[in-house]
Amino acid sequence: MKPVSFLISFLKYSLSFIIVLALWEAYARYGGLNELFLPRPSKIGAKLYSLFVKVEVIEQGTIYWHFYATLAQMSIGFAYGITIGTTLAVLAAFNETFRRYVAPYAVVFNVTPGIAVLPLIIAWFGFGWESKIALATLVCFFPPFINTLTGLLKKNDEAIELFQTIGATQSQYFWKQQLPNALPEVFAGLKLAITTALLGTIVAQFGSATEGVGILMQRFAFRLDMAGSFASLVTMAIMGLLVFTIAEVMDRRIVFWRDAKGLERVSKKKQRKLMVNG
Amino acid sequence: MSYSTSQQTKNISLFKTLPFHLLIFAVLIVIWELTNLYGFEDQIQADMIAPRPTNIVLAMLDIFIIDKTVWKHLISTFQKALLGASIGTAIGMGLAIAATLSLTFRKYIKPWIILMEATPRIAVGPIFVALLGFGLWSAVALAALVAFFGPFVNTFQGLMEVDEEAEEMFRSLGASRFQTFWKLRFASAMELISAGWKLATASAFGGALVAEFIQASEGMGVLIAQYVIMITMDYAFAGLLSVTIFGFILFKIMDYFDYRLIFWKNDYLLLKESEKRRKKAGIV
């Protein structure tokens, strides 16, 4: 997309946001919106300003500290979750016995809403970071597991025959065909996992915590400080968008062969590299 | 010969594997029981971390048959989740249908959808609880909010992925927009739509439980949390197990409906259905 047309479409879309906000504001001001339920945007804006710019201290920390704590807990939980999920998937892909007798437990486990385990997790891991990390891990391991498994088991008879006739070893087949071939699914799983990890972290913070955006939300809501609650919600949306964008960009970079733009970019890069090397 | 990631999963019948499944399960349970009895120095700690399976079974008996405490909470949670899932599904599918029918609408809701997708929607929980109270509706609202996304995405994708040639065929037949929509688009999207319903149900449970954890008068979230606070972990496990079992049954029922609804993906059902229709038409 050309920069100009991108700018136009961006303005057009942000216009829809602005219009909605303006209507909301006008209704609150002149119509009689019960602001106990829904505070007007300008008040939420003011709260955000005081949180982010004036760096107001709430719950023993600045918003940046709460932001950081949540992201850190989420990242650690995510790291554990994908490690467990992909390891199980690789084991299940390569060992039929394992796949038959162990994988069903993972599936049954997934039927239990992971979130239901929250009280137990808090009892076991306490009110600190561990319980948040544990819940994030628990709720996010499944998408990487099932997606990696699906990706690795994708039917590919002709590619197998090709690799056999060129004398590929098992490990060559894995690294050069099976794994890259599974990457689109793997990354789809990671994208799902990263948003669920964030969700798990925040829910665990509702349970009990001393820091994190979740606890901010909880405290503001219970004080019926709706401007504060909505400001925390906006903060979470920003966090969510950040995490989502990172996952999306990584996906686009690594699994570049899915769309025409990515192909063109890498193709040109490789050609340039050749010319430099002579 | 083939690389050992065997695409060729051998079709061994459940009948043959079931004994092994049961054996493995039994061994796991015995190990668990023994770990509780001999693996810890302190029995209180043992019951805290890994309550004995036998005690969990006794707790199940108690809450289901003797004391019957669980029913009220189970019904409450299911009610919240199913109501939330239905409302969420209606909203999600409605939005998706509107988005497929109108390009303008599609363009303008896109940024909102991305925003909704990225925001951990469950985080709105405290606001709902604060505003709507501890009863049914805060949980239903949260369940609906988290549930609408699955049906939305699936319905949208299903409706947009319609075969172009089939659509041309409909146009050449002079089908109205309405006819094309119902007879072609909606029918061919059915598989994805039905998968969306299952997604909605699963996430609605999460939403209902979280609302209950935050603050509620009844529901499985409340019950499990109470058991944990009283440090009766065997009962907490029993509560968790009840959610799993009944959730599992619900999903199996949904799977069955899905299987019957999309009969044309299954050879056996196709045969039965064609037989039925032949009889209905009076041709023997």
Add this chain to the structure above:
Amino acid sequence: MAATAKKTEDLSQFGQTVIEGKNVTKVFGETVTALEGANFDIRAGEFISLVGPSGCGKSTLLRLVAGLIEKTSGDVKVNDDLVTKPRTDIGMMFQKAVLLDWRTAIENVLLPSEMKHRITQEDKDKAMASLELVGLKGFEFHFPKQLSGGMQQRVALARLIQTGADIMLMDEPFGALDEFTRERLNVELMRIVGELKATTLFVTHNIQEAIYLADRVMVMTPRPGKIAEIIEVKFERPRDISIQTSREFNIIIEQVRDTLGSH
């Protein structure tokens, strides 16, 4: 099996036998006989077309020679060596190009070399030459999805050439292409095979293509899969595409049709 040796064949222009099948039978499962009692004898540098309808066992025969599946009975020999496992001294081409989407054309061509050792400059030069031979100079750094179907098959052919194998097994490689592309690729394949002096086994269900390319056409019939007849094609090489309209060519077409029709 009477038809196999009925005609006196003039094979003096070719070298010694490189692929040999004796009474080869393949049964899938318990009952599905994909190939029954096939006898064949393919000489070095020869181009053999296998033609017949779906389910006549053409692909089965090809895979038996490649060692991708095991025979039920009989013997398959390549270079006087019983085929028991996948062979790497043969190269294969499939109906799909089977290119790795995440690799450029040249990286796909280099794949066979990677299996043996680290890529050297020599390998790269050879890959460039292979791509030039199949008419893809200038497209070395394009990804498969940036190429048309015909060009993708050219990359697959270049990859086959890169293996250095002098036996080529092709399973309907142009089956998914449009007529015009197919015709162009037929002409090029003929040129390339001639240059490489490779022995080729070419599976197709297109009778014209089979005859145009081949020194001998093996006509196969289904249920159970059998070699019903082997027909010699004696046009001078290199062949012009125009021979397809000649009388002799059409006589051979009739002959193939008769064989297929009588079953």
